Amino acid sequence: MGDSTALSVYLRERRLAAGLARTELAVRTQLAPLLISQIESGALVPNPAMLQRLFDSLDVPLWYRKPILTLGLPAVEPGIAPSTPSAEDLADLASLTHPACLARFPTMDMLAANADYQRFFPGLGAGVNMLEWMFLNPVAKKVYLDWHTEAQLLVHAFRMLAPLAPAQRIAAITEQCCASPDWDPVWTSEIRPQDIARRHLRVRERSTGLERRMMLRIYDPAFPSRPWWLYRLIPAR
Structure with a gap:
């Protein structure tokens, strides 16, 4: 072998x-x-x-193929990638004018979030896992107007890409999320292919109570390469 x-x-x-x-x-x-x-x-x-x-x-799904290759093939560039964002990374994140965060994929562990992101998603900051927040924090169902679909999408990505992550970390996240009565029904539910590559999501702004329609954008840092992704939410026109 x-x-x-x-x-x-x-x-x-x-x-x-x-x-x-x-x-x-x-x-x-x-x-x-x-x-x-x-x-x-x-x-x-x-x-x-x-x-x-x-x-x-x-x-x-087509949506996952590039991430699989990015995470699955051995890195060819020299040097060791940092495990946490640098001061420059955090300054760059803070400079963005819309909600944004840095998270590991596919475990969805949060490394940092700017002020706008934490305002939209209370309690979802550095050191928190997106899946655990989604299933264990009651705020999630108040923020996401289509909570079930968003939860399905997170779980589907987690289930499809889990073999690319450390088994112990996957087991720990699953054990935590199993405490939610929603976990098993969402885990076993089927997701529509058109939802995987969705362009928009709907959230309720906690400070105003207003519904906001946002475009989700996910970026893989390349210069220099980083072992996390940048998630951005941009108001839809």
Whole structure:
């Protein structure tokens, strides 16, 4: 067996979650069973055409494919990425004029949030997990006008991408969220494909009680690379 990458682990876990034997996946993808085995062991990094077949056969939504590759393949740039935002990162975040935060993906652990974000989402700041806040903080259902859909989207991303994160962290988040009676129904519910790539979400501004329609934008820092993503909410026109 080769040195498994997060991508090889992810593909194996997705196949098992789909209830497919390697031979069945080989038939679906028209790839030799030996290639499937080599990819899952990390001995072979699939080329783009192979990945396309694998993602299609494993029903991986288009929305998640780039994040899977970003998180799943070994980094090629030198140096060690910082584990927490620097003073410059925090200053950049604070300078943004709309709600924004820095969070790890796919665990959705918050690293920082600007003042506007914390005003919109009370209690959701550095050191808090988005999923735990969504399911355990009563404020979440008052803020999100479509709470069930937003909760489904978070859980769906968490469930689809969990193999790319440390197993202990995934287990800890799941254990906390299981305390909510909403967790199991949302976990087992199906989400509509059109909701995954939604353009807008609706929130109620706590200070005014007004409904706000916001566009969600997620950015992956590239220069320099960082192990977190920037989430921004921009008022919709």
